[in-house]
Amino acid sequence: MAEKVQNQTLHIAKSSKKDEFYTQLIDIEIELEYYKEHFKGKTVFCNCDDPRVSNFFNYFFYNFEELGLKKLIASCYNNKEHNLFNNYSTVNGYYAEYSGNKDGNKINRPEEINIIAFKEDGDFRSVESINLLKQSDIVVTNPPFSLFREYVDQLIKYDKKFLIIGNINAITYKEIFKLIKDNRAWLGIHLGRGISGFIVPEHYELYGSEARIDDLGNRIVSPNNCLWLTNLDISKRHEDIVLTKTYFGNEIDYPKYDNYDAINVNKTQNIPKDYRGFMGVPITFLHKFNPDQFELVKFRKGNDDKDLSINGKCPYFRILIKNKRLQM
Structure with missing residues (x-):
């Protein structure tokens, strides 16, 4: 019974459009380890990520030189409602751009991040966000599960490389399965228990026997029913x-x-x-x-x-x- 309740977590998120599941750094690190060769000279866009707190942004920021990135962009949607990190200091969405440190000492400093306010809310479907998408080569993020079909459709429309997290049931969507069947997308390395859990806000219930609060006070839910979806090819896939x-x-x-x-x-x-x-x-x-x-x-x-x-x-x-x- 506990496992059944646990596996309902992201289903509930989808039906109620609660999409505040924040990826842990460890899960990003162990997956990205397989794809490093793809990032040299590329612009990475994390278009569902608050650059102040996103672990996706942190990963690429602190590994910028090692990966040989050209540019890093992260954009944040602000729905003006209570969420995990919103301090109500802004009314619009915003994005951050980073093109490497300026003094050549390979020490990345947060103050070098350029944060720019959107005129709108920063939704990934907005004109402003799409303009940033057009500038990017690879999209890496944890998109809203309730909008997963629409999100992937946009990536395909603009012919983008991507590595994203979704619910395992996403592969049963006819649109997603067709991409897999046509060899235009495939599963990444980790899924299920290979993704250790997501940080959730205070107002989210901690479902399941593996839910916990870590040493930093983060509330973590481990639904064990997620996967990575990508179109970045790696040798392990063959x-x-x-x-x-x-x-x-x-x-x-x-x-x-x-x-x-x-x-x-x-x-x-x-x-x-x-x-x-x-x-x-x-x-x-x-x-x-x-x-x-x-x-x-x-x-x-x-x-x-x-x-x-x-x-x-x-x-x-x-x-x-x-x-x-x-x-x-």
């Missing part, structure tokens, strides 16, 4: 899933669907190495998905456009795949 199971001789373990000519595989680790046809796998398969090894065929639906079923019962969302290695 590592084959090691297959050890066989279909032939174990057919009883792989029942066929009622409404599609494919076998059901309950766990990624159970994908048979000798099956040439279509297979239905859990959505968590996408965390291990190597586009050189497997083809994504279809999501969730059978030939009758109804959910895939076995003897009239529907397993949780399945992705239909095919092994490319066996088609050669």
